[in-house]
Amino acid sequence: MARTDEDIASSTYRIFNYYLEYINQERETIRVLLSPNGDPYFFDKIKQIIDQLFTNKLTELNGHFSDKLPISYSMELSITNLLNIVRHWLNSPDPESPDELAEILMQSRLLAPRDLLVFD
Amino acid sequence: MARTDEDIASSTYRIFNYYLEYINQERETIRVLLSPNGDPYFFDKIKQIIDQLFTNKLTELNGHFSDKLPISYSMELSITNLLNIVRHWLNSPDPESPDELAEILMQSRLLAPRDLLVFD
Numbered sequence: 569m570a571r572t573d574e575d576i577a578s579s580t581y582r583i584f585n586y587y588l589e590y591i592n593q594e595r596e597t598i599r600v601l602l603s604p605n606g607d608p609y610f611f612d613k614i615k616q617i618i619d620q621l622f623t624n625k626l627t628e629l630n631g632h633f634s635d636k637l638p639i640s641y642s643m644e645l646s647i648t649n650l651l652n653i654v655r656h657w658l659n660s661p662d663p664e665s666p667d668e669l670a671e672i673l674m675q676s677r678l679l680a681p682r683d684l685l686v687f688d
Numbered sequence: 689m690a691r692t693d694e695d696i697a698s699s700t701y702r703i704f705n706y707y708l709e710y711i712n713q714e715r716e717t718i719r720v721l722l723s724p725n726g727d728p729y730f731f732d733k734i735k736q737i738i739d740q741l742f743t744n745k746l747t748e749l750n751g752h753f754s755d756k757l758p759i760s761y762s763m764e765l766s767i768t769n770l771l772n773i774v775r776h777w778l779n780s781p782d783p784e785s786p787d788e789l790a791e792i793l794m795q796s797r798l799l800a801p802r803d804l805l806v807f808d
Contacts (some may be wrong), residue, residue, distance in 0.1 A: 608724035631807045637795055642804040644776040649801055652768040656761060675757055680800040681769055684762040687751045
């Protein structure tokens with residue numbers, strides 16, 4: 569079944585929300601585990617789990633990686649990009665709500681690094 | 689002085705190339721320092737250095753962060769995105785040349801996470 573961009577977006581948003589609610593409940597534990605004093609293997613373990621979730625979801629939605637970059641770089645960027653935003657949120661002294669972060673994550677899907685800069 | 693997109697791109701490419709040549713020479717040391725068995729503070733130290741270089745260059749080019757995301761998220765993504773690509777390259781068993789990686793980094797500046805996926 570073909571999916572519209574809207575189907576994909578709302579499905580993605582629901583997934584972000586679901587996991588962010590959980591992460592928010594375990595906020596302090598996950599923050600510490602991801603910190604330099606935490607478990608040095610934790611980031612990679614989470615990466616593997618998200619990688620698996622991501623691949624399953626991509627298959628379900630009839631998606632695949634484009635060939636704009638070598639595929640292993642696309643996979644790496646897709647996953648670490650999400651993880652870095654979540655880690656940044658966990659380290660924030662005055663964090664957004666899980667709902668607000670889900671919005672930021674959704675927005676970030678559509679922004680290339682070049683879009684984050686303005687030159688006068 | 690106003691800079692064209694081309695000026696900015698060629699300046700960025702030269703910077704990438706310069707640092708990648710150096711990283712390539714120290715490849716094994718940097719790879720180990722960034723690994724789970726390495727120095728848990730190394731990633732953050734490099735982040736701070738790149739952050740400083742990035743901010744200086746942005747000022748020099750009359751640039752600033754857009755307001756499409758909260759600014760601290762834009763800064764985080766701009767820096768970690770580069771670092772993740774370089775770390776992935778360092779971990780690759782059959783790595784691209786520094787020149788090829790500079791091209792990948794340049795390409796990645798223009799690609800949003802959504803651009804890395806294709807849905808049939």
